[in-house]
Amino acid sequence: MGATGERGAAISASASESSVEVREERVSVPGGAVDRVCEPRNVGELESIVRAAGIDREGLLVMGGRTRLHWANRAQALGLGISMSGISGVDEFEPEEGVLHALAGTPVQEIREVAAKEGWELPLDSPGQLSTLGGTIASAIGGPRAHLFGPVKDAVLGLEVVGGDGVATKCGGRVVKNVTGYDMAKLYCGSYGSLAIVTGAWLRLRPASAKRITLRARSSNDKERFEAIRALSKLTSVRALVWSSTRTVGKSEITVEFGGSAEGVEHDRAKFNQYIPFEEIAEDTVDHLRDERSRTGSPVALRARVLGTRCHEMMEVVLDAGLRVSADPGTGTIHASGSLPGPSILALIRERAEQAGGFAQFETLPDEWRDTLDVFGSLGGTASIVSTLKRRFDPAGILNPGRFVTLGPSDGDAQAALQGDLT
C-alpha cells in the first residue's frame, strides 16, 4: 500500500486546499483498507475531493452508514475513505404533495420519522438505524416491505450525484411523472457507487396506513402450505410476509404485516385465519426480522431472488445446505445465513437460483472464497455494457474500484478492460 499512501497524500493536499478535514482512521473492507477518511460538508467539497482523486488516480471508498461495506468484491487500489455523514438532512418536505428531498448521508430512519409526522410513509425498507439514504439507493436493497413498496428505484423521483469526473449533476426531478431525458436514476440505483456518488434524492412517499397489525403462525414447510400462504400474500392489505425456517427446528414461522383501511385489514386477517390460526404480535416485528437479516454474525449470508413459483424449491435447496432462511415468498426473495464447508455449495445455490429465473448474491463469505466466487454473480452478456458504462462514468476508475463492477471470471475481457482503467 506504499504507493497508495503517496497518492493519498496528494489527495489530502488537494482536499486540504478546499479545507476538507482528513482524519486518520482505518477502515477495512474485502481486499483492502483506507487509513484516512474525509467527511465533506457539502457537495462542492465532495466535487473537489473527487477531482483531486481523479488526477491522482486515487481509489475512493464511499461510505454511508457503513452497514454494508463488507458486501463487495475485493477492492483494488483504495486510498481515501469518503464518509457521507456530513452531507445529511431532510432539506425539503412537501406534505401536500407527498414528496421530500433528503441528502445522501441522512439515516433512512430519520427520513421515515420526518415523513411519519405528516401522515406519510417512506417506501424504503433498509435495515437498522444506521443505513443512509445514499447507501440504500446505491445498493438498491429493500427489506420485507418491498412486497408493498416495490424496488428502491420506485421511490426515487430524482437524484443528484457527483460523477467520477468530480462534477455534480442531477437527473429526474421532484414531480411524480417524468420522461425528460434518459432515466439516469435507474443506472445509479444499484450500481454500488461505482458509477457516481449519490448526494441527494427526491423521494416519493406513500400515505401511511390507517391501521396496521402484525400476525404470526407456525407451520410446516410443505409446498402445499407454502403455496397457499404465498397466494394469500397477494391480498391487498398485506405489506410484508416473512417465512422463517431452519431444518433443525423443522417448523417455520410465518409473520404477516397488514396495513390499510380498518375494513381491508380485518377482511384480509380473516382470510389468513381461515387457513391456519394466527396470533397478533408486536406491530414492529417485521422491523426486527428485517434488521436481523443484516446482522447474522454468520460466516455466510446470501440473498437470492427467484420467480415466486420457484421460491419454495429454492428455499429447500438452501435449507438442505444447512442454512437458516428468512424468505419473502411474495417477492421470491430468500435471505439465508449460517456456515458452509466450502464455496462449491454457494456456486451450486447460485446455479439453482439462476435456473429459477433469478440470481444469488453473497453478502458475507470467508475472504478466501472470493478467489472463486463473485459476490454479485456474472453479468453475462451485459458485462461489456456495464464495463463501457464504468469507463465513461468513471474514466479514472476511482469510484469504489473493483468492489462492485468486477465482472465474473468468464468475463475476462471486460474485467481486463476495467482493471486497465486503474493502471
Add this chain to the structure above:
Amino acid sequence: MPQREKPSKPHLESNPGAASSPESLLGDRPWAESCEATARPASAPVELIGRLQAIVGRENCLTRSGELFAYECDGLTLEPRRPLAVVLPETTEEVAKVVHACREFDIHFVPRGAGTGLSGGAHATAGSVLIECSRMTRVLAVDAEDRFAIVQPGVVNAELSTAIRHLGLFYAPDPSSQQACTIGGNVAENSGGPHTLKYGTTTNHILALEVVMPDGSVQHLGNQTGEMPGPDLVGAFVGSEGTLGIVTEITVRLTPIPEAIETMLAIFDDVVPACRAVGRVIRSGVVPAAMEIVDRRTIEAVEASVYKAGLPKDAGAVLIVELDGSPVCMEGEIRTIREACNAEGCQAIELARDEEERLRFWRARKGAFGAMGRLAPDLYVHDAVVPRIHLPEILEKIGEICDRHRLKLANVFHAGDGNLHPNICFDRRDEDELARVIQAGEEILKACTAVGGVITGEHGVGVEKRDYMHLVFNPEDLEPMYWLRESFNPDGVCNPGKLIPTTRFCVESNPKARGYDEVPL
C-alpha cells in the same frame, strides 16, 4: 445556460382532410433540402435496398414514394421527413441483419412502432431506414402463475390486455392511444396513461428486454424477476426513445384485474376547484387508480363527437376519479372522494351505475384528443408536469398565456400525476397564429419549469422538445446522458438527433456521429 435562438416547432395533430398535407409541407421545409444534400452516394442505397429486400422479402421493404408517404412522420406532423426505405422485419434475426446491412452502408436507422408518438421520436432522419415493428406481433409466452408475458414489440397495447383477460390479468400501462400504439413504442417512450397514478408508468411493468444493439449484436437485459444485481439496464433503456437500440422482445409484468372498480364523475363549475379537489384527495391518504380532468371546451368537443358520454355540457370541468381494489374498502374511499370534492364546491357527483357506463366515461376521456378535431383544423398537444400543489395556479397561468396570445385552449389531463396536456386549437395556414402557438407553447413550458415542473411527463422529448432540455437541465446534467447513449450507441447510428441536444457531440472525435447534427429543427 444556453439560450435558444429559435423556438422549437410544436406538435401538430392534423385533422383528416385539413388543407395542408405533409406532402405539401415537404417542399418548404429547410431540412428537406438537407435530406437531399446528405444522402449517401446513389449506388449505396440501391445496393442496400437489394440487401434489405433479401432479408425481409421484397413486399416488406417499402421504397416507393407512395408507400413512404405514410411514414413521413409520427403524431408530430409538422416536419415530415421521407425515409430512404421502410423495412418490416418479423424476427429478431431479421432486425439484426437489417442493422448490420445499414451499418455496412453507413446508413442510419430509426425504430418505429405504430407511429402514434407525439414528439417526433420515430421521424426518419436524413435518408435513414425506418425499421417498423408492425409485423412483430406475437405474444410469445404468458405465465399466469408468475404473472409475466413475453411479447414482440409490435403487439398493440390494448390487444395484450384483451388476450389475457380470461386469466384474470391485464397489462396496466394504458396510454389513451392504447388501441393503436405498440408495446415497443411504449417501452421506448416510457408511456403513461390515466392509471399511472396507482400503477406507475411503463417502466414499472417491464422485467426484461431483448435488444438488437446499434452494432447489430443481440443483448438480453434483466430477467423475469425484474431485478438484477448492478445498474438497472432495463430501467435505463425504458424511455430511451429508440436511441439505444431496437427492442425485439419484451417481458412485461401482468397485473391481476382488481376485484372491485368504482368510477365517479365530479362536476365543477371551473377547472381550478377541480384541481384543488385533486390536492385534497392526495392529502386524504386514498390512492385512486386514476384522477383525470376534462375542461369545458373538451366536454363540448367530446359531447359533439362519437365519444359522447352524457357529460354535462354546462360544467366548467369534470373530474373523473376511479377507485379499485378490495370491495370492502370501496365504500369508505368513495366517501373520502365525495368529501374532498364537496369541500371544493363541486356541483354534483355521479357514480357509474354499471360497467357499460364506466366504459363510456373512459371512452369520452380517451377519445378527447380525437374529438378535438372538431374545434379547429390543427391541434398542438402539449405535455408537461408540475408538482400537483401547483395545478390550480398553473392552470390559471396557462389560460392567461393562451388568452394573451388569442388562442383557443382545451385541457384534458392526468391531474393525479400533475401531468398537463394543454391543447391549443388553431389553423396552421394562418402564419401569425402559428407563431403565437409556438410562443405560447414555450411560455407554458417555462411556467411549468418555474414551479419545479418538467417539460414532458409521457410524450417524450424526441425532436420536439430536444432544444428545451435546458429548461430543466444544465449542460453538466446532460453530460451523463451522452455517456449513456455512447455506451449503447457509440457511433450514433441508431435514431440520431433525438432526446438530447445535438450540439455537444464531438464531431472530430467521432466522425460517424455527425448524423446528430444533420437533423435541424
